[in-house]
Amino acid sequence: MPDKSLPSHARAVIIGGGIAGCSVAYHLGKLGWTDVVLLERAQLTSGTTWHAAGLLTTLRDTETQTRLAAYTQQLYRRLEEETGQATGLIECGSIQLALSAAKAEEMRRAYHAAQSWGIECAEIGTVEVQRLWPLAYTGDVQAAFHFPRDGRINPTDVTRALAKGARQAGVGIFEQCPVTAIEQHDGRVTAVESPLGRIATDTVVNCAGMWARQVGRMAGVDVPLQAAEHYYLISEPIAGVHPKLPILRDPGRSTYIREEAGKLMVGIFEDVARPWNVAGIPQDFSFGEIPPDWERMQAHLERACGRVPVLAQTGLKLLFCGPESFTADHNYLMGEAPNLKGFFVAAGFNSLGILSGGGVGYVMAHWIAHGNAPMDVWSVNIRRTHAWQNNPRYLADRVVETLGIGYQDHWPFRQWSTARGVKRSVLHDRVAAAGACFGESAGWERPNWYAQTGQQPAYEYAWGRQNWFENNAQEHRAVREAVGLFEQSSFAKILVQGRDAERALNIIATADCSVPIGKIRYAQFLNTRGGIEADVSITRLANDRFMVVTAAFTATHVIAWLRQHIAANCHCIVTDMSDAWCMLSVQGPRSRELLSSIADGDWSNEAFPFGTAREVQIGYQQALALRLTYVGELGWELYVPVPFAVGVYAAIVEAGRPFGLRHCGYHALNSLRIEKAYREWAHDIGPDDTPLDAGLAFTCAWTKPQGFIGRDALLAARSQPRSRRLVQFLLSDPAAMLYHNEPILLHGERVGLISSGMFAHTLGAAAGLGYVRQEQGVSEELIASARFEILIGDRRVPAQASLRPLYDPSGIRLRG
Ligand SMILES: Cc1cc2nc3c(=O)[nH]c(=O)nc-3n(C[C@H](O)[C@H](O)[C@H](O)COP(=O)(O)OP(=O)(O)OC[C@H]3O[C@@H](n4cnc5c(N)ncnc54)[C@H](O)[C@@H]3O)c2cc1C
Numbered sequence: 001m002p003d004k005s006l007p008s009h010a011r012a013v014i015i016g017g018g019i020a021g022c023s024v025a026y027h028l029g030k031l032g033w034t035d036v037v038l039l040e041r042a043q044l045t046s047g048t049t050w051h052a053a054g055l056l057t058t059l060r061d062t063e064t065q066t067r068l069a070a071y072t073q074q075l076y077r078r079l080e081e082e083t084g085q086a087t088g089l090i091e092c093g094s095i096q097l098a099l100s101a102a103k104a105e106e107m108r109r110a111y112h113a114a115q116s117w118g119i120e121c122a123e124i125g126t127v128e129v130q131r132l133w134p135l136a137y138t139g140d141v142q143a144a145f146h147f148p149r150d151g152r153i154n155p156t157d158v159t160r161a162l163a164k165g166a167r168q169a170g171v172g173i174f175e176q177c178p179v180t181a182i183e184q185h186d187g188r189v190t191a192v193e194s195p196l197g198r199i200a201t202d203t204v205v206n207c208a209g210m211w212a213r214q215v216g217r218m219a220g221v222d223v224p225l226q227a228a229e230h231y232y233l234i235s236e237p238i239a240g241v242h243p244k245l246p247i248l249r250d251p252g253r254s255t256y257i258r259e260e261a262g263k264l265m266v267g268i269f270e271d272v273a274r275p276w277n278v279a280g281i282p283q284d285f286s287f288g289e290i291p292p293d294w295e296r297m298q299a300h301l302e303r304a305c306g307r308v309p310v311l312a313q314t315g316l317k318l319l320f321c322g323p324e325s326f327t328a329d330h331n332y333l334m335g336e337a338p339n340l341k342g343f344f345v346a347a348g349f350n351s352l353g354i355l356s357g358g359g360v361g362y363v364m365a366h367w368i369a370h371g372n373a374p375m376d377v378w379s380v381n382i383r384r385t386h387a388w389q390n391n392p393r394y395l396a397d398r399v400v401e402t403l404g405i406g407y408q409d410h411w412p413f414r415q416w417s418t419a420r421g422v423k424r425s426v427l428h429d430r431v432a433a434a435g436a437c438f439g440e441s442a443g444w445e446r447p448n449w450y451a452q453t454g455q456q457p458a459y460e461y462a463w464g465r466q467n468w469f470e471n472n473a474q475e476h477r478a479v480r481e482a483v484g485l486f487e488q489s490s491f492a493k494i495l496v497q498g499r500d501a502e503r504a505l506n507i508i509a510t511a512d513c514s515v516p517i518g519k520i521r522y523a524q525f526l527n528t529r530g531g532i533e534a535d536v537s538i539t540r541l542a543n544d545r546f547m548v549v550t551a552a553f554t555a556t557h558v559i560a561w562l563r564q565h566i567a568a569n570c571h572c573i574v575t576d577m578s579d580a581w582c583m584l585s586v587q588g589p590r591s592r593e594l595l596s597s598i599a600d601g602d603w604s605n606e607a608f609p610f611g612t613a614r615e616v617q618i619g620y621q622q623a624l625a626l627r628l629t630y631v632g633e634l635g636w637e638l639y640v641p642v643p644f645a646v647g648v649y650a651a652i653v654e655a656g657r658p659f660g661l662r663h664c665g666y667h668a669l670n671s672l673r674i675e676k677a678y679r680e681w682a683h684d685i686g687p688d689d690t691p692l693d694a695g696l697a698f699t700c701a702w703t704k705p706q707g708f709i710g711r712d713a714l715l716a717a718r719s720q721p722r723s724r725r726l727v728q729f730l731l732s733d734p735a736a737m738l739y740h741n742e743p744i745l746l747h748g749e750r751v752g753l754i755s756s757g758m759f760a761h762t763l764g765a766a767a768g769l770g771y772v773r774q775e776q777g778v779s780e781e782l783i784a785s786a787r788f789e790i791l792i793g794d795r796r797v798p799a800q801a802s803l804r805p806l807y808d809p810s811g812i813r814l815r816g
Pocket of ligand 1 (some may be wrong): 018019020042051052179210231321323349350354
């Protein structure tokens with residue numbers, strides 16, 4: 001029975017009645033948005049939700065996803081009492097096993113981070129595993145971790161409970177009502193159409209699960225996800241199997257095992273998965289199953305029997321295969337579309353939709369109602385994706401790897417092995433010939449490090465020093481002592497042009513953009529809370545033309561942010577020029593000598609000071625040279641039109657030998673910038689960090705006539721004690737390695753986490769950045785006098801702390 005007749009207008013229309021749609025409806029209702037309609041093509045839960053295994057495990061890959069999972073658990077605990085609808089919640093806890101020393105190291109690091117996020121967990125011995133799970137074989141277990149608050153629910157019941165809660169708040173839910181078209185006008189969504197009628201609305205939420213890509217297309221919005229086959233099996237009843245048996249997660253065997261009505265359910269995360277219906281998901285697929293491939297599952301079944309030997313003597317009741325949607329990076333897709341105002345997405349849950357669903361609804365509802373997410377959700381923001389990623393072949397090839405990745409080793413610097421080579425710079429083959437070992441970012445193949453003659457440019461992963469450690473050391477030293485060449489063509493280059501470009505940028509950016517032609521500004525774009533949404537350089541190229549440069553992976557977001565914040569009456573146009581220019585960065589004390597030897601003009605400090613740009617001629621070619629550095633040395637970034645790039649590259653390489661030129665990769669860029677305490681957006685700074693927290697307030701032009709977005713929030717915060725500050729750390733032990741998320745201890749108390757870290761070859765040990773929180777304030781004196789340690793696995797490693805960069809604190813070298 002429909003709730004009531006379909007209204008002709010609604011404040012928001014939610015498309016899809018799975019866990020995501022019902023959770024968004026529930027949370028919008030809680031915020032008092034009662035004029036909301038949920039349209040479901042068939043019946044509630046009929047897509048993917050009905051057949052989920054219902055695991056509620058909290059520890060995820062990122063802090064955001066862990067926090068959303070923790071919120072979800074809390075919500076599901078109270079939902080039954082609140083709505084009167086049972087949810088089938090069983091708080092059985094979970095155990096995760098590590099079968100290798102490397103996995104044990106990974107898990108130890110992860111569980112320490114989880115404890116910092118408030119998750120209850122502990123390392124337990126095999127005797128305890130055996131006690132909790134008497135049927136499990138533990139002979140191969142190297143380490144085990146217990147999460148006592150984890151549990152499971154019935155996905156259908158919990159979705160019904162959310163729907164009931166939404167209805168109680170006044171939300172209208174309509175089943176058998178597929179959305180068939182989405183209307184828009186002037187860049188904003190205006191209505192949805194269905195066989196039951198048209199609803200005018202300025203907010204649409206696409207929660208259509210594996211159909212979300214097709215629904216996105218109705219609106220011209222890319223929702224890059226693809227369904228893949230996902231399996232579990234259920235045994236016949238087994239003596240000793242009871243509901244309180246913890247969920248046993250066994251990544252070494254790509255399986256999880258849990259109780260199901262006296263039987264065992266074994267879920268399988270295949271290393272090589274199979275995409276399902278690449279051409280499009282059928283419109284009539286409801287409560288559907290995929291005929292299982294018994295042969296393919298045989299090996300997995302045998303591995304599960306290895307863990308629970310009694311399974312080998314037990315019959316199988318069911319082998320189930322259902323489709324679930326996966327994304328290119330194993331993170332889900334949330335937020336407002338970059339190219340259509342009012343069109344929100346919550347989809348692509350990579351088999352985490354039930355355990356994240358509550359948190360997803362909470363975040364989405366706040367985002368819709370208040371215009372921003374209530375917390376930093378960059379890792380799951382749809383604006384991290386790129387339009388080209390909606391390529392069906394790319395997605396089909398990538399999800400083969402995405403499905404299983406959650407259960408594999410999460411090595412530092414791990415690279416994707418599928419769907420590679422999407423974007424290659426015109427210099428690709430040349431840097432490959434120079435030994436580049438490539439990594440991928442935003443589809444770009446980028447040199448991460450360079451192999452020596454006779455060395456394979458391939459990763460050998462480890463938690464300690466990896467096989468490229470010495471290559472990185474040499475590249476790092478070349479930049480500090482001579483000169484390095486970085487191929488950084490992936491950088492996003494955005495032109496902001498028009499009569500009002502200066503005015504528009506002055507409002508959006510922290511820095512004063514009213515500068516002479518040829519001047520470069522380092523700046524952030526802030527949200528109204530003062531949080532950092534983008535970290536950019538802005539170069540004035542003409543009175544009415546600026547170039548904004550940022551990292552490739554942020555391009556969609558930065559471009560959308562600019563377009564969204566340019567006032568309608570401003571004559572200002574944003575154009576993505578990223579693919580039109582290569583970028584070669586020449587950095588190091590001998591960069592001036594090298595560039596002067598091949599280029600025209602005076603490259604002296606007086607003629608070409610830090611923070612300025614000008615056109616230069618190199619050989620027959622032309623480039624725009626920016627005197628800038630991200631490594632803390634004298635250096636220039638050369639922006640070269642693509643057809644000129646080979647010529648400019650060849651000139652630099654040819655002339656470079658006498659100056660000690662070395663090809664340098666992104667790992668060297670990272671080790672150099674961390675040593676110099678330069679921040680990286682999405683790691684050290686993000687939407688929840690202000691320039692005051694991050695030590696970047698020097699970019700703020702406080703007295704600009706029209707102010708800038710976020711200034712008021714910063715001014716209010718400026719008068720408060722600095723309770724949170726980004727600090728640089730240097731470990732006392734050169735054998736210890738930092739990556740990210742290692743807890744920071746102040747006199748033994750947890751006060752933060754490392755946001756990025758790497759071995760700093762000039763300083764001689766691993767260095768890292770991380771926020772320190774102290775309610776009474778984080779002063780210079782505290783940082784200088786306190787005893788800091790970093791928790792790495794189970795080891796507390798003493799660390800030197802500093803608010804100023806430990807390498808070249810006064811920046812003499814970059815101005816040299
Ligand atoms: C075998 C298996 C086991 C799993 N186990 C777990 C687990 O243990 N824990 C966990 O967290 N997750 C698990 N998952 C994943 C989980 O099931 C999904 O992440 C989750 O159900 C996705 O929910 P959703 O709301 O995004 O999608 P769906 O449940 O598919 O909902 C989307 C809805 O949109 C509707 N729709 C589509 N097009 C339209 C349209 N044009 N108009 C109106 N409505 C439309 C569909 O009919 C559908 O009901 C598992 C998945 C599988 C396959």
